[in-house]
Amino acid sequence: MGKLWGGRFEGKNEAWIDAFGASIAFDQKLAKQDIQGSLAHVQMLAKTGILTGEEATQISDGLRAVQQKLLDGKLTFTIENEDIHLNIEKYLHEEIGPVAGKLHTGRSRNDQVATDMHLYLKEIVGEVIEKIQLLREVLVNKAEENIETIMPGYTHLQHAQPISFAHHMMAYYGMLSRDQERFSESIKRIDISPLGSAALAGTTFPIDREYAAELLGFSAIYENSLDGVSDRDFILEFLSNSSILIMHLSRFCEEIILWCSHEFQFVELTDTFSTGSSIMPQKKNPDMAELIRGKSGRVFGNLFALLTVLKGLPLAYNKDLQEDKEGMFDTAETILTSLDIMAGMVETMSLNKEIMEQSTEKDFSNATELADYLASKGMPFRQAHEVVGKLVLDCTKKGIYLQDVPLEEYQAITPLIQADIYHTLASKTAIERRHSAGGTGFDQVRSAIEKGKKELGK
Numbered sequence: 001m002g003k004l005w006g007g008r009f010e011g012k013n014e015a016w017i018d019a020f021g022a023s024i025a026f027d028q029k030l031a032k033q034d035i036q037g038s039l040a041h042v043q044m045l046a047k048t049g050i051l052t053g054e055e056a057t058q059i060s061d062g063l064r065a066v067q068q069k070l071l072d073g074k075l076t077f078t079i080e081n082e083d084i085h086l087n088i089e090k091y092l093h094e095e096i097g098p099v100a101g102k103l104h105t106g107r108s109r110n111d112q113v114a115t116d117m118h119l120y121l122k123e124i125v126g127e128v129i130e131k132i133q134l135l136r137e138v139l140v141n142k143a144e145e146n147i148e149t150i151m152p153g154y155t156h157l158q159h160a161q162p163i164s165f166a167h168h169m170m171a172y173y174g175m176l177s178r179d180q181e182r183f184s185e186s187i188k189r190i191d192i193s194p195l196g197s198a199a200l201a202g203t204t205f206p207i208d209r210e211y212a213a214e215l216l217g218f219s220a221i222y223e224n225s226l227d228g229v230s231d232r233d234f235i236l237e238f239l240s241n242s243s244i245l246i247m248h249l250s251r252f253c254e255e256i257i258l259w260c261s262h263e264f265q266f267v268e269l270t271d272t273f274s275t276g277s278s279i280m281p282q283k284k285n286p287d288m289a290e291l292i293r294g295k296s297g298r299v300f301g302n303l304f305a306l307l308t309v310l311k312g313l314p315l316a317y318n319k320d321l322q323e324d325k326e327g328m329f330d331t332a333e334t335i336l337t338s339l340d341i342m343a344g345m346v347e348t349m350s351l352n353k354e355i356m357e358q359s360t361e362k363d364f365s366n367a368t369e370l371a372d373y374l375a376s377k378g379m380p381f382r383q384a385h386e387v388v389g390k391l392v393l394d395c396t397k398k399g400i401y402l403q404d405v406p407l408e409e410y411q412a413i414t415p416l417i418q419a420d421i422y423h424t425l426a427s428k429t430a431i432e433r434r435h436s437a438g439g440t441g442f443d444q445v446r447s448a449i450e451k452g453k454k455e456l457g458k
Contacts, residue, residue: 015079021319022079024087026326031075033119034084035067037112037195040215042103048208050105059103062096084116085109106207108199110229110317115195117328119216121238122190124332125183131339132180132245133456136173138347140452143169147445150427151266151356152365161368162360162427165351167440170448175248177455182241190234193218197228200316230316232306232324239303242331243296249342250296253289256345260286266356273345288345292338299334302327360427364392366402369430370421377416387413 039060046056066088069075081087086109093100143166153163193213196203202225209221222228259266273288309323360366367388374384391413395401403425410417423429434441438448 018082019079021082023083023322023325024077024079024081026329027084027113027116028077028087029329030084030113030116030120030325031070031077031088032067033116034088034112035063035070036119037115037216038088038103039063040212041107041195043215044208044212045102045105047211048206050205050207051102055099055102058096058099059092062092062100063103065095066091083109083113085112106198106203106205107195108197108229110199111194111197111225114197114229114231115193115216117235117325118190118192118194118218121234121328121332122187122217124336125187125190125238127336128242128245128332128339129180129183131336131343132176132183135339135343135346136176136180136452137456137458138343139169139173139176140449140456140458142166142346143173143445143452144449146351146353147442147449148428149351149353149356150360150431152360152363153440159360159363159365161365161440162430163440164431164442164445165356166445166449170445170452172248172252173452176245179241179245179248182244186234186237186241188219189237191219192234193221194228194231195221197222197225200226200229226316230313230321232310232321235324235328236303236306236310239299239306239327239331242335243300243303246292246296246299246335246338249338250293252342252346253286253293256289256349257286257293260284260289265352266359267349267351269345270348270350272348273341288341292341295334295338299331302331357427361403362401364395364402366425366427366430367392369424369433370402373421373424374414374416379414379416 042051042056042059042063045051046053051059066075069091075087075091077084077087081090089100089103092103146165146169149165150162151165151168152159153161153168193209193216195212195216196207196209213219213221222231256267256269258264260269269284269286269289271284273286274284275287276283276285305327306324309320313320370391371381371384371388374387375381379387391402391405395405403422407417407419407421410421424433431440432442435444438444
């Protein structure tokens with residue numbers, strides 16, 4: 001059987017040119033969706049009288065036979081048939097003979113592939129949302145277990161102020177909540193059917209696009225056939241949302257990697273999410289976190305690759321659009337796996353709570369507490385800031401910390417400082433006193449966790 005579009009051509013391509021132009025190596029991932037779209041299309045052709053009931057039944061039965069072979073792993077796709085559409089049609093022809101050629105009435109591979117990708121992403125985005133939801137649950141649970149676990153908060157990777165570890169976890173909960181919201185909102189733009197747009201201008205056959213869309217579970221159709229076959233915004237949005245998501249995961253992984261180091265020793269990952277060294281027997285490397293951090297680059301790259309493909313394309317379909325799929329598949333696989341790894345890694349990691357709290361006692365992260373203390377006593381904050389800054393410099397030279405300064409030395413600086421300053425300088429006190437909305441105060445964190453549990457339906 002020759003090429004299904006070969007009537008116009010006399011010559012025959014060399015094999016290496018066919019291989020360059022073929023997409024079957026990757027678009028075979030759309031086999032399920034391609035058959036699903038064809039089943040709806042043939043049902044619509046029968047409803048509108050374009051095909052007889054007998055023809056439609058014959059084609060539908062043939063498609064289901066091909067579908068079963070796909071599920072059984074009995075289909076082999078070839079470069080000779082270029083893409084998933086022609087490979088499926090070839091198998092359909094083997095099942096039912098020449099009547100298989102009537103399936104393509106009123107459509108083109110242009111709207112067919114676009115339909116397949118809409119169906120694919122609708123399914124994938126649903127899975128992504130479920131996995132983000134699971135990771136958010138893990139974060140809330142981890143936070144609830146560690147409301148009064150104290151750690152240093154950082155700016156510029158320098159100790160800034162003591163915070164609750166739960167507060168830190170809930171920051172990522174907030175990021176992931178926005179990620180989930182973005183994916184949920186994108187479904188509206190994925191849930192549109194291009195089927196029936198044909199090559200670019202629609203068709204002369206009396207098709208019923210709305211009916212086909214309904215059969216496929218789409219909520220709307222593209223109102224413009226040119227737009228229907230050439231739009232890839234829905235893929236760009238998926239790649240963009242995925243890039244933001246994996247950026248958040250990468251930031252989290254960077255912190256986990258730091259926390260695992262000998263210099264921090266804040267957390268320890270289980271063996272499942274770590275590897276060893278072939279030469280250094282003491283090593284326990286946070287490889288899974290490093291891989292997620294590294295894979296962010298390929299997800300970002302997939303977004304920029306498609307933006308570059310699309311930026312100069314005239315309407316409607318161009319072969320360049322074949323480059324829309326590999327990055328989409330790769331990104332989907334990358335983020336789905338990364339979310340699974342992240343959930344397991346965070347859920348099972350153990351905290352060295354004593355080390356975390358001690359790190360807030362042997363630093364100057366309580367300097368703001370002293371400045372606030374002086375401001376609450378009536379000293380202008382800018383003056384208080386300067387006073388404390390000079391005191392920190394003096395302590396640094398002496399090799400001591402603010403809580404080590406004798407009361408008489410404090411009072412020599414200003415009589416505003418009383419014996420209660422040592423309670424104020426304690427890390428736990430510093431956290432407890434931060435009652436502002438969204439702050440790290442234990443009560444605020446408890447409220448945030450309860451709100452999170454409610455959002456998650458817990």
